[in-house]
Amino acid sequence: MRLTPEQVGERIRAARLAKGWTHEELARRMNANWRTVQRWQKGKLPRLQTLLRLADVLGVPHSYLIDDVESVTSVADFREALADLTARVEALTRAVAALEDGSQETRESPLRQVVGSAS
16 A cells, blocks of 8 residues: 655655754755755655665655554564464463363373473
């Protein structure tokens, strides 16, 4: 999903503010006029090469100013990791309950399942 020019401008602004920079500071680092920085932030974007250099100066990935895919991937990865962690916690809970019951037969099996899946 492509970002709109206004969304890119907002991301430029957010990255600039995260650095604690004024328009003038970013302009100085980009060898541009501070009004140019303001225009970028309002959605009047520069050429691609300048946009990529801008990402480098701001210390953000190039894709942050070009494409919105990265955030979706991050959320999907987070959900997958959370589901895996939840399953492991549930298995550990069952293993602890089995140990509390004192059942010799289930003592080793559930713990091996949890320890084995952690690797």
